[in-house]
Amino acid sequence: MNHSHKAYIAFGSNIGHRFENCTDGIKRLAQSGKAVILKQSGFYETEPVDYTDQDWFVNGVVKIGTSLDPSDLLKMLKSIEKEIGRTQTVVRYGPRILDMDIILYDDLVLNSPQLTIPHPRMHKRRFVLCPICDIDPDVIHPVLHYNMQILLDKLEDFSQKVVRR
Numbered sequence: 001m002n003h004s005h006k007a008y009i010a011f012g013s014n015i016g017h018r019f020e021n022c023t024d025g026i027k028r029l030a031q032s033g034k035a036v037i038l039k040q041s042g043f044y045e046t047e048p049v050d051y052t053d054q055d056w057f058v059n060g061v062v063k064i065g066t067s068l069d070p071s072d073l074l075k076m077l078k079s080i081e082k083e084i085g086r087t088q089t090v091v092r093y094g095p096r097i098l099d100m101d102i103i104l105y106d107d108l109v110l111n112s113p114q115l116t117i118p119h120p121r122m123h124k125r126r127f128v129l130c131p132i133c134d135i136d137p138d139v140i141h142p143v144l145h146y147n148m149q150i151l152l153d154k155l156e157d158f159s160q161k162v163v164r165r
Helices: 018-031 070-084 126-135 148-154
Strands: 005-013 035-040 044-046 057-066 099-105 162-164
Touching (some): 005 070, 005 126, 018 035, 044 126, 057 126, 126 148
Antiparallel strands (some): 005 057, 005 099
């Protein structure tokens, strides 16, 4: 199988067995036959942002090789979330069993009703930037034209608590 596209997938969970939910999602991604895990960050326990009245998350990032286009990759990620037990989120940014988001896909810039790449808030999220810097600090944001380490260094919101596990 041709895995010529590179994508970064952020994952997170704050319901139930958080670490196991994330590990299970990554395992299912690898077992799909449509993606190969190239690198995986460490796990981080992270304070929720936006909607803060909820438990802390476990977050991380994987770099994958895939033959899927962004739309089909998104469909597969949403299918994995459902398999693990995710239901429709009632509160935006609220609690979830598993969340998997496409952060970057090659150097693609895409804005559609279903999908925005690069992820529109990734450069403001310590819980995305810390793990992506574990595996690829030099990858360039295709809109902002900074690498991930510079984006993390420039991040001024120190209220986002992020703890490496």
